[in-house]
Amino acid sequence: MTRHVLILGCGFGGLFAAQALRRAPVRITVLDRVNHHLFQPLLYQVATAGLSAPAIAAPIRHILAAQDNATVLLGEAVRIDTSQRTVLLADGETLAYDELIVATGATHSYFGNDAWRAHAPGLKTLEDAFEIRSRILLAFERAERESDPGRRAAWLTFVVIGAGATGVELAGMLAEISRHTLHGEFRRIDPRNARVVLVEAADRILTAYPPDLTDKARLQLERLGVTVWLGRRVTGVDPGGVQLGDDRIAARTVVWAAGVAASPLGASLGVPLDGAGRVLVEPDLAISGHPEVQVIGDLASIRGHEPPVPGIAPAAKQMGRHAANSILCRLRGKAVEPFRYRDAGLLATIGRNAAVAMFGRFKLSGYPAWLLWLVAHIFFLIGFRNRLIVLIEWAWSYWTLQRYARIVVDSEHRED
């Protein structure tokens, strides 16, 4: 009987593992909570109305249609039983496996302040992106209808908490929307008066980059119109704004881009977790005592891997391929290799014509980095059709300064 490989989650890690096994003599089941693989590096563009959702998402079933040894199932894994080699799903069904790859990723962490979530949504799924898009666009609408100057200013203030890549990208796009996209479309407010504040607890933005690049990134961001607050820790978030110790920013729209918490599924593996809830795996990505259970992507923390593997798409892809290869090695009775992350570089966009990039000792910023970012993201998008659509969308946005997807489905007004 052919061995059954069960892959939980179809982000970059899970998808690349499945595809790397396409010629293997195994039966593969890919399980995901949603029906699509998401190109997460561009999710912030959906949240800021620059791209439509289908441009950066593709049905998992369609991607794997031609791979005869793969079955795709829609469902949510809630518990793993490593002794029985089964996975329990939310609807009560149980799936058995011979080999398990856990790739369910990470979600946001509010550092124990889960009440903040309602006032400051994070950005991980398409649903999150729609929620943020809706809040941003409706805030300008509310400002247009508000006659009280103080309340109007709060509707026109946008706070992004956390200055990693996602926070920087969101803040840059918000500045662009208020300065350019919405210019001339309102009669009572001037969207250019909107304030975008990026708050970071560390003393610089994009801490994964060296200080000189970080400084350049901050300057580019400020030139776009973003106010950057460094070394400021958020002590409260409520419907009316953000508290930073004794200081307060009155803002009706707050986005959370700070903490990361690993998927809770990892806890059911019965092995130690790190501080962020990631599963501590052996150097070969398997959990201790269970070579048939591998954990990859944002959910994995590899013992002894220095420096730690960054939580980015290229790392998840490499781990996915490595996990697939380990299964093949064991099928053939060969020894399994430890995983070594090959540095794929770091690349963050800041806004129109502005980005920073780093490949080993090679550094880039400004327009050249932005061009590189553009080419790389078009190249790595899943599917030729999506590449074409995103290219056209971007060319359009670039020349007209317009944003395609300014559509809000609900008109739900948040409480005053």
Next chain:
Amino acid sequence: MTRHVLILGCGFGGLFAAQALRRAPVRITVLDRVNHHLFQPLLYQVATAGLSAPAIAAPIRHILAAQDNATVLLGEAVRIDTSQRTVLLADGETLAYDELIVATGATHSYFGNDAWRAHAPGLKTLEDAFEIRSRILLAFERAERESDPGRRAAWLTFVVIGAGATGVELAGMLAEISRHTLHGEFRRIDPRNARVVLVEAADRILTAYPPDLTDKARLQLERLGVTVWLGRRVTGVDPGGVQLGDDRIAARTVVWAAGVAASPLGASLGVPLDGAGRVLVEPDLAISGHPEVQVIGDLASIRGHEPPVPGIAPAAKQMGRHAANSILCRLRGKAVEPFRYRDAGLLATIGRNAAVAMFGRFKLSGYPAWLLWLVAHIFFLIGFRNRLIVLIEWAWSYWTLQRYARIVVDSEHRED
């Protein structure tokens, strides 16, 4: 002081009225519940995953940005006071007007059976389209995971109630999805075994067309794989299926395309309504005794206009322009003309290469009608960018038989 024209609703009627007043010496306010104008004739393509939402919607604010005499507000009108000349909004604010154009359209009617709504959503807004898209795509997912043959068959049965243009378009697309788009992507089910049933109470489909075209349309639909049930009245809809007298269709996915009910706002005008809740207006579109209050589009039923004006986009546009012109006439002290609908023809698509069309005595069906439909819909789309995107999407779908927007944000499983 310049006169204030308040337009409620920015569908085809409201938008064309606002644009026709662009050079008039008036102040215009356009109020809508959502931030976008929707190209409703293509909404069924969003519901069936053929187009993304932003491809057929454009921000009202953006469309009217260059029209200096127009202000766009997001809000919901709940009551009109014709004696005070004010409109009350859902959030308690009041807007005063000198001239009022009511263009809030229509919604679905379940003929008094509002409990059916939960099991058979209708299609009027983008939100409706996402709900229907989600139900269709998740039904195939559920079928793939279902082992009981009876329950699986119910997940693979799709019922469309009502065979007007929307019902026919939805049924045709559903057949195409199951026969072509999803083919080869499932391992346990064959999507081609899905059953699409179109149920109609009348004795033929598309009753607005003459019998010979209707017959051709039914044949084309059946060739695509749709089962057409004529002269059958729905007596019940529940989570497990549709009841038709003593007969029952076990189906987990039901779409409502039967009844139309005018927007409830019309009732607050204090003038008689017709059976569908439409406001009975004078031949010049104003309500009796209030020349400053005009009702247009799907909400209006014109006294003495024979045959009745059809509830289609060209009719709403003509009424919008006429209402704007009446305001100009009264500003200039000229007499107001009665409204006469100029027949713009009828055009309904059935599926790939299949459609019917009628312009006066000129009739068309099959491939030529389908080509005409394609050209007309691309031409009338708002905005060059959207035209380009829809063209590319359609060319892609046509050649690959794939559907672009097969993305479901939620994975919410309906009760078993």
